[in-house]
Amino acid sequence: MSQEISLAHFRAWLLAYAEHIEAIEAQLTDLDAAIGDADHGANMRRGMERLRARLADPGLQCDDIGALLRTVAMTLVSTVGGAAGPLYGAFFLRAAQECQGGSVVTLVQLARMFRAGLQGIQQRGKAQLNDKTLVDALEPAVVALEKAAAEGAPLAVALEAARVAAEAGMRHTIGLQANRGRASYLGPRAIGHQDPGATSLYGLIRTAAETLGAAQPASLASRR
Amino acid sequence: MQKLINEPADAVVESLEGLQLAYPHLLRVSFSPHYVARVDAPVRGKVSVISGSGSGHEPLNVGYVGRGMLDAACPGAIFTSPTPDQYLAATRAVEGGAGVLYIVKNYMGGVLNTEMALELAREEGYDVASVLVKDDVAVEAAHNRRGMGAAVLVEKIAGAAAEAGRPLAEVTRLAQRASDQARSMGVALSSCTVPSVGRPTFDLPADQMELGVGIHGEPGRLRLPLAKADTVVEMLAEAILKDMAVRPGTSVLAMVSGLGATPQHELFIVFRRLHAFLQAHGLVVARCLVGNYVTSLDMAGCMVTLLQLDPELIALWDAPVHTPALTWGV
Numbered sequence: 282m283s284q285e286i287s288l289a290h291f292r293a294w295l296l297a298y299a300e301h302i303e304a305i306e307a308q309l310t311d312l313d314a315a316i317g318d319a320d321h322g323a324n325m326r327r328g329m330e331r332l333r334a335r336l337a338d339p340g341l342q343c344d345d346i347g348a349l350l351r352t353v354a355m356t357l358v359s360t361v362g363g364a365a366g367p368l369y370g371a372f373f374l375r376a377a378q379e380c381q382g383g384s385v386v387t388l389v390q391l392a393r394m395f396r397a398g399l400q401g402i403q404q405r406g407k408a409q410l411n412d413k414t415l416v417d418a419l420e421p422a423v424v425a426l427e428k429a430a431a432e433g434a435p436l437a438v439a440l441e442a443a444r445v446a447a448e449a450g451m452r453h454t455i456g457l458q459a460n461r462g463r464a465s466y467l468g469p470r471a472i473g474h475q476d477p478g479a480t481s482l483y484g485l486i487r488t489a490a491e492t493l494g495a496a497q498p499a500s501l502a503s504r505r
Numbered sequence: 506m507q508k509l510i511n512e513p514a515d516a517v518v519e520s521l522e523g524l525q526l527a528y529p530h531l532l533r534v535s536f537s538p539h540y541v542a543r544v545d546a547p548v549r550g551k552v553s554v555i556s557g558s559g560s561g562h563e564p565l566n567v568g569y570v571g572r573g574m575l576d577a578a579c580p581g582a583i584f585t586s587p588t589p590d591q592y593l594a595a596t597r598a599v600e601g602g603a604g605v606l607y608i609v610k611n612y613m614g615g616v617l618n619t620e621m622a623l624e625l626a627r628e629e630g631y632d633v634a635s636v637l638v639k640d641d642v643a644v645e646a647a648h649n650r651r652g653m654g655a656a657v658l659v660e661k662i663a664g665a666a667a668e669a670g671r672p673l674a675e676v677t678r679l680a681q682r683a684s685d686q687a688r689s690m691g692v693a694l695s696s697c698t699v700p701s702v703g704r705p706t707f708d709l710p711a712d713q714m715e716l717g718v719g720i721h722g723e724p725g726r727l728r729l730p731l732a733k734a735d736t737v738v739e740m741l742a743e744a745i746l747k748d749m750a751v752r753p754g755t756s757v758l759a760m761v762s763g764l765g766a767t768p769q770h771e772l773f774i775v776f777r778r779l780h781a782f783l784q785a786h787g788l789v790v791a792r793c794l795v796g797n798y799v800t801s802l803d804m805a806g807c808m809v810t811l812l813q814l815d816p817e818l819i820a821l822w823d824a825p826v827h828t829p830a831l832t833w834g835v
Contacts, residue, residue, distance in 0.1 A: 314706050318721035320559075320585050323701045327582065358621065359538070362559075362585040363614035367621055405617055462613045466644050466651065466723050 284436050285385040289498040291346050292336060295353060297488040299329035305484060312477040316464035320363060321477040328361035345384050350377035364462055365478065368402050368415065375401030388439055392430040395423045406461060413459035413471060415478035421446035422486045437494035447486035451479040506703045513700035517560045517582060524567055528829050531571045538588070540595035541567045542577045547601035552667040552676045555579065555595050556608040556660055557587040558615070561802045562720060564830030565656060571828030574664035583699055584721040586614035592622030596631055604632035604673035606680060608660055610652025611639035634673055636680040640689040640810065642748045643717025643726045651719055654762050654799050654810030655687035661831065665824035683818060688745045691808035692737055693718035693725070693764065697801045716740060720764070720801040734771065738778040741809045746786060751813055753787030758822065760793065760810040765800035767807055772796065775807055792822055798830065
């Protein structure tokens with residue numbers, strides 16, 4: 282089983298994420314209507330449509346993983362809007378900077394990229410754990426990935442651990458009061474609702490687990 | 506959903522196309538990326554004032570583009586803050602050599618996107634400052650307050666100062682003072698419906714009202730049985746005055762803005778009580794604005810905004826303005 286993640290794996294991940302967001306758009310809308318302003322689903326879908334178009338563009342120059350992730354960052358920043366655009370943009374931009382080119386990365390490098398992405402989100406958004414934001418899904422996933430990498434776990438096992446941690450983090454937001462973002466205006470009325478940002482972020486980790494650890498990257502043709 | 510739209514996905518573009526056709530003498534619309542610039546921009550030697558917000562709040566901000574107010578407005582998707590590339594394109598289009606002021610309403614998305622825009626514009630060598638508008642007293646933590654009706658007043662005052670040839674530091678200082686001295690609070694009688702969602706953002710029974718509602722349909726401070734107009738006005742005005750600490754004899758600008766689906770007929774009933782209430786508290790209603798100035802699509806309800814005035818702010822408020830939504834002195 283391959284322990285290296287190729288450029289093709291990353292492309293498969295991003296396309297799977299775009300498909301995932303399109304599938305859960307209505308859920309994101311409902312979650313955001315409950316504690317925000319009902320635009321997270323539409324904004325993320327608009328970003329993913331543009332991302333899909335960018336990735337399908339034969340003229341796109343993305344010969345290494347860093348360039349690919351930088352393209353993702355710029356696409357999301359200029360199309361998603363709201364808080365999610367700059368935050369997802371910060372994740373991909375910092376992850377791109379961390380891997381500095383290269384056409385393959387190892388689990389250890391991936392963990393560093395995700396950590397850098399988390400730091401990018403936190404520098405931009407100033408959110409901490411338990412503020413009821415996407416950080417609540419991402420940070421546990423990064424910690425799980427780092428732990429698995431330090432223990433020398435196989436890639437698929439490490440990614441699955443990250444997925445499980447992200448899912449638990451997403452569910453944990455249900456019981457939280459929000460300290461950042463629009464749900465923070467609600468005070469205790471936000472408790473009982475899952476955070477939409479943590480939900481879309483969980484999808485990013487879930488699709489990573491489905492694609493980055495695969496022996497062969499999912500064929501682009503089978504994913505439209 | 507009963508709306509005069511064609512396809513939800515086309516609503517923002519088609520609305521901008523209509524705006525362009527209605528006001529070709531005042532503004533021009535760029536569609537890639539979206540921004541609206543005053544027709545004679547860039548005005549050489551003048552500070553440029555730019556503001557952005559999600560669409561669905563019209564006339565904010567696109568209706569305030571023109572002489573004496575905004576040099577450019579960046580409309581985002583419905584209720585979604587515009588992206589950094591929009592601000593950057595608008596900055597390049599209207600900057601006249603004297604610097605740029607971004608007026609930003611305090612929402613996380615608005616702040617994050619303009620922070621990125623500021624970084625990008627400064628990298629290109631532009632002199633850019635920003636002022637944050639955060640006037641909603643329904644949010645108790647002052648740092649977290651949402652930008653509401655004060656945006657209109659800050660944009661007018663900044664625009665007048667820029668038109669008068671004041672330098673960027675002065676325009677920024679005056680805009681900041683207007684922002685610091687303004688407070689708002691809103692009430693919803695019904696939810697808005699976002700076109701791409703197709704149903705109301707929140708459920709509000711016919712006999713209830715949402716006090717302290719945000720302009721994107723975010724829930725407010727508390728939900729109460731619907732009261733008569735005078736009582737509702739007193740609740741809003743009391744909450745605002747409690748936060749303002751104004752001395753008797755102070756002059757204020759009082760704005761009542763409908764949220765999109767409340768008729769002007771009712772807004773005057775609101776203003777009638779507001780005026781009496783402020784006078785009874787010893788305040789002088791020196792200037793006023795009653796109409797639809799900051800809206801939330803088709804939400805029913807209104808917001809009240811008070812701005813503490815002084816002679817300098819009054820002179821800037823009275824200065825000529827020529828935009829689709831505010832015009833006087835021309």
